[in-house]
Amino acid sequence: MKPDARQMKVLQDYMQKTMNYRESYEEVYDHITSALETLPQDADFEEAINTIIKNDFGGHDNLLKIEQSIKTAMIAEAKRAYWACLKDILSFPSICYPLILGIILYRVLSTQNISPLALSFAGFAIIFTPPLLSFIRYYSIGYLFGDKGDTIKDESFRYLSYRPMFLFSAVTIYPHIWGITKFSVWDNIYPVATTLCLLIPLIYNMAMFKLYKKEMRLKGDK
Secondary structure: OOOOHHHHHHHHHHHHHHOOOHHHHHHHHHHHHHHHOOOOOOOOHHHHHHHHHHHHHOOHHHHHHHHHHHHHHHHHHHHHHHHHHHHHHOOOOOOHHHHHHHHHHHHHHHHOOOOHHHHHHHHHHHHOHHHHHHHHHHHHOOHHHOOOOOOHHHHHHHHHHHHHHHHHHHHOHHHHHHOOOOOOHHHHOOHHHHHHHHHHHHHHHHHHHHHHHHHHOOOOOO
């Protein structure tokens, strides 16, 4: 059975309403279209679709469960890939770059009178660079205008971008801004502590950029 243009549009609309991510959409869509090709040309199209979904995927409701299992596996793989990138950053000779950067930061912080406000802004800039990169990607490939489906790879990137950095913010920058504690590193400006509070997220970002370059670009994306 070879569906016509109208039937293909019906299938595509159904898949877009059912599946949330491009990878799962393409996997299920390709499977269904391949299965349709094995059926007689006079087969009822909608009945054929329902039969394929029921027999091969366990029914409509199970499609989302399958998608969730794919998402969970891909996020776990993204975490492993991130730790591999971080390991590369912390291995010789790549570790020389953060070490040199740390020495420069320590030297500046120990010799210059930098205000806590300036350090807070610097911390924010470092922390929110990965989420900003995610937003720029959304804009550049059309997600904000709804003309392309979201991907699990991008969901994985957002997961790695936001959560650790917000946790870091909660224990370093936010207490200073909200006046919750007088124990903030920004208030006391200890060069070693402040250097680490800036250097750690910088190293995190280096690994994130390495991961993005290696894993997050999709075939066909510009």
